Amino acid sequence: MKFALSLLLFGFAITYHANAQSQKSLDSLENVFKASDDDKEKLKISGDLCWSYGSVNFDKALFYGREELQLAQKLKDSVSVALAYSDIGNTYTRVNNLKEALVYHLKSYTLRDKLGLKAKAAGSISNISVIYKQMGNYKEALVYMHRSLKIYEDAGDEVKQALVLGNIGNLYIDYKKYDAAKETLDRTISLAKKTNSTSTLANAYSGLMNYYFHQNKLDQALQHGVMSANLLKQLNKQSDLAVLYNSIGQVYYEKNKYPEAMKYYNNSLDIRLFMKDKLGIASCYKNIGACYAELKDLVKAEKYIKDAIALFKEINAKDYLIEANEMLAGVYETKNDFIGSLKAYKESIEMKDSVYNKQSSDKINEMQIAYQTEKKIQQIALLNKENKIQKLVLFKRNIFLGVIAGLLVITLLLSYLFYNRYKLKQEARLQLEVISQQDLATKAVLNAEENERKRISGELHDGLGQMFSAVKMNLSALTESLNFKDEHSKEMFGKTMNLVDESCKEVRVISHQMAPNVLLKSGLAAAIRDFISKIDSRKLKINLETVGLQERLDQNIETVLYRVIQETVNNVIKHSGANSLDIQLNKDEDGINAMIEDNGRGFDATHLDKFEGIGLKNIRSRVNFLKGNVGFSSRPGSGTLVAIFIPF
Known part of the structure; x- marks a missing residue:
């Protein structure tokens, strides 16, 4: 039998509320709610009741969530309206009504983002990511989780960081990245214990249960499952x-x-x-x-x-x-x-295939009806002689006409379906051809650009480079035969020789950067390491991390990523004032992700068009050529993050 061990993470990833209360406390709160005439007090109590009943009684949780929303709208309290949307979304999630849950959490996020509530918006993002995970949309889930984690890291909120890390760890298990999952969940446990976050700790233990289950270490899985259960009992x-x-x-x-x-x-x-x-x-x-x-x-x-x-x-x-x-x-x-x-x-x-089976079922029913009708006709023929035979002939004729009409209708319907299918196939074939031509054009542009770089590199190396070398050699030969008038002339000649030598080196460096041999021979990771090794680490310390790049990528992808990272690093050196730069390359079955983050002065990413020069335009155009996407996240004084994804 097929089993998928999937643990519910939602209860651990949502906006903070007090722990679930005892039934006695809930009864007391309900009495206060019914007796109160203060709408503000009733608003707060209804929110607490919605959250607390969410884990034990769906009907009551939904009732108080709607009461909370109506009161917030009546008071025109937008912050509380957003919270009510979130509470109702949480209630639907706990009973696996994911479509309704997603609708309410998107409403909550939109309103919180509009109001500038960054921390609360991050909570909504985290909720949305969990719902996408439960719906099987792991890619969207991971995007939302990392957005939420970045906000909490910037705010230094370790409690919320632990919540999101627990969800990311469990999502890594779904992606079958078990080592990354174990590392992330261990980090979650450490943060949860540090911040006394019992709910998050329970989530992390359940995640490790999932991890050990997939590793077929069932005793360890049970051990962590029981640890999680004990904590959840405490929290009710x-x-x-x-x-x-x-x-x-x-x-x-x-x-x-x-x-x-x-x-x-x-x-x-x-x-x-x-x-x-x-x-x-x-x-x-x-x-x-x-x-x-x-x-x-x-x-x-x-x-x-x-x-x-x-x-x-x-x-x-x-x-x-x-x-x-x-x-x-x-x-x-x-x-x-x-x-x-x-x-x-x-x-x-x-x-x-419900449509096909419906048609098959209809035909079987028709055959059964025809069989039963024929059987009855035979019985009538045996029991009734001449008078009933005439009725039998008429009845057969009616059946025949009905069958003919039915077959005609079925034939027309099948003809329409076949024609529609043919039309859709033609449209799909045309779309594939358009995409194929676009791909060919893209590759042609990239190949032409790279070939031009190689040609210019060769010209610089074999032409201008050789001329500089010849000049240097001739000047060196003249040194012995020249008599300088004074020390100043001799010093100027030495400086001239040094300039020629520096020019030779500069031409060689430019030539190698335009067509790096290491990229062609050893691949993307080696080429980037070679590139950053030439940068003075005393001015800019660069950390490079690669995952899944043991095998070579497509030449166009390697070339584009190398050029984009080269351009980004150069921008960091020229403009950011950073002293630390992190580069991550992560290849999976969907594509390759590149994350480049510095600790420089940053800029206002909401007005990116003011900073978009030739370099940034080149980055966008190169990534767009490969149908990828690139995003920039930055604000003054907080460094810059460049995120790139190129699909396979």
Whole structure:
């Protein structure tokens, strides 16, 4: 059976509130809310109730979240309106209603950004990143997480840094970058302990459980899962406990300890039933059914899996339906119920192409109707003789006409579908051809530019460079035969020789920079190391970090990135006044990321057009040639970050 150990991170990555309160405290707050006539007091209480009930009671959390929003709008308090949007988004996230959650968190972020609330906006960014992660959009999730982390690092907020780092660590696991995940989660634990952030610590332990699960170190996974569960119990975070219990159950399932697994699945189910989390309830049913199947209790296995399928159908969770139907087919096969097994398997196939299967189902129904009709006709023919035969002939004719009409309609429909498909294929083929021509044009421009650089480099080296060398040689030969009038003349001649020597060196350096041999021979990483090794580290210390560049990249990508980094470093030296520069190159399956960050004087990136000279335009045009994107993040006194992404 296919399992994906995915722990809910949302409860740890959201805007700070007090820890979940006891039911007695919540009842007391509700009484105060009902008795109060002060809208400002009711606004604060409704927000606290929405947050606190978010982990234990979805209906009440949503009710108080909407009350909070109405009160904030009534008071025309934009800051509180943004907070209410965020609280409602949090409530929807805890029951896996991700579409609604994303809508409210985007509203919260837009308003906070408009109001200039950078720290609060960073919290919304963090929430959005977690939702994208849960939706499987890992690329967008990682972008939002790093934006949030940068804001918290600039603000020196270690509590929030730990929150975001925990989410990044778990996202690295989804990317299968396990070493980076372990390092990030260890850093999260250190910061969480330093700042006494219990929620963040619980998140980090659950992340390590996920990490050890993927490393097949199941005992260590259980150890960290129990550590996380103990902390979540202290915080009374029921929705997060539900997900964690389900994950611990999966670990026991992998250890073939099915009774222990079912114990945790049932604990998770109890919470999710109370929270009305339909996706979570169905997932628990499916997992419990899988355990009963392994224990050969096929009756209970069938019941739970069928209950799961019913809920998955209700919420249209097609991916889960495919897996659940395949699981049900396996149960039927074990029972030697091959008809049931075939039916369940067919239902899993139907999820993959609903339109095709609908047409197939309609045809089967038509054939069954025709068969039953024919059977009845034969019975009528046997029971009724001459008088009923005439009615039978008429009935057959009507059926024939109906079938002909039906076939005509189906033929027209299929013709339209085939024509539409052909049209779409033609449009797609044309689009591919346009993209292909654009790619060829891009490569031609880059090749032409690089060839021109090589030609100029050769001219400088073989032409002007040789002439300077000849001048130097001739002047050196004249030294012995010249009689200088005085020391001043001799000194001027020496300075002239030095200038000629410096000119030779300068021509050689320019020639090598225009066409670096090390880039052609050894690749991008070696070429950049060679380039920065020639820069005086006493004036500018450069740190270079590369990941995934063991193999050579496409020549155009290597050339563009080398030129862009060369131009950026030169800009730092000329304009920033920095004494430290970090360069990171990270290659993954989607493309290559380049991050260049200095600690110089910076500039106002919101008015980039005022600073955009030839150098920045060259950087943009080169990256755009390869369909990549480049971003600049800077503010006066805080250095500059240049982020580049080039897709494969």
